[in-house]
Amino acid sequence: MDGKINSLSVRINELINMVPNCDCLYDVGCDHGYSSVSLVQQKKCKKAYAMDVRKGPLCAAIEHISAAGLDDKIKAVLSDGLKEIPQVENNSCILISGMGGELMSEIISEALDNNRLQPDTCMVLQPQSELPRFRAFLYEKGFVINDEKAVYEDGKYYFLMKVAFGNGNIDSFEEAFGPILLKKRDEVLKDYLGWKLDVHKKVEKSLFAHGESEKSRARLIEVDKEVSFYSEALEKYYKN
Numbered sequence: 001m002d003g004k005i006n007s008l009s010v011r012i013n014e015l016i017n018m019v020p021n022c023d024c025l026y027d028v029g030c031d032h033g034y035s036s037v038s039l040v041q042q043k044k045c046k047k048a049y050a051m052d053v054r055k056g057p058l059c060a061a062i063e064h065i066s067a068a069g070l071d072d073k074i075k076a077v078l079s080d081g082l083k084e085i086p087q088v089e090n091n092s093c094i095l096i097s098g099m100g101g102e103l104m105s106e107i108i109s110e111a112l113d114n115n116r117l118q119p120d121t122c123m124v125l126q127p128q129s130e131l132p133r134f135r136a137f138l139y140e141k142g143f144v145i146n147d148e149k150a151v152y153e154d155g156k157y158y159f160l161m162k163v164a165f166g167n168g169n170i171d172s173f174e175e176a177f178g179p180i181l182l183k184k185r186d187e188v189l190k191d192y193l194g195w196k197l198d199v200h201k202k203v204e205k206s207l208f209a210h211g212e213s214e215k216s217r218a219r220l221i222e223v224d225k226e227v228s229f230y231s232e233a234l235e236k237y238y239k240n
Contacts, residue, residue, distance in 0.1 A: 033061030
């Protein structure tokens with residue numbers, strides 16, 4: 001058995017592709033360690049820490065690491081975020097995916113507050129929720145988004161980003177949908193915007209038909225704002 005992993009999801013493959021060549025990878029919330037194994041096998045990372053707060057997934061990661069013959073290059077660490085790493089190494093990348101934006105913000109904040117990061121630390125991130133607030137959080141904390149990728153897989157949209165320390169600002173559209181994706185006029189993002197607009201228009205129509213209560217009228221005002229926001233984004237970035 002050579003330990004090679006040949007059936008990673010589109011999302012995981014895109015995350016792996018986004019990770020730059022580095023000396024060390026910190027795979028936070030590593031689940032079964034697939035990303036760490038693949039990145040070391042590809043020689044994009046010289047070594048890695050596969051980290052998870054749960055013992056079950058970490059044990060599975062240890063099995064995959066051993067099956068790949070990479071025990072000398074990937075260390076499995078039981079850790080809540082980066083708390084068990086006193087300080088990341090220079091020329092490193094932190095990979096965090098598959099968790100909510102609020103939890104991801106807490107992990108990054110803890111690392112910042114305890115000086116765990118280096119000036120050249122890169123992060124590849126894929127928050128599952130609270131994306132506008134998460135993007136705003138990154139810029140508030142002195143990061144900039146240098147690259148983004150939108151992925152549609154199994155009926156769901158995923159948004160990936162590469163982040164580094166830097167100075168910058170983003171507006172409300174960029175917070176909501178991603179500055180790089182909007183700049184590139186990304187086609188997956190366009191599909192996402194169209195889908196969200198249709199969903200909100202259907203809700204709007206239903207509220208018009210049945211919304212007699214004060215609660216329904218208040219909800220209608222909120223939905224109207226969402227419809228306007230998605231419509232404006234499509235008009236601004238995707239109309240020639």
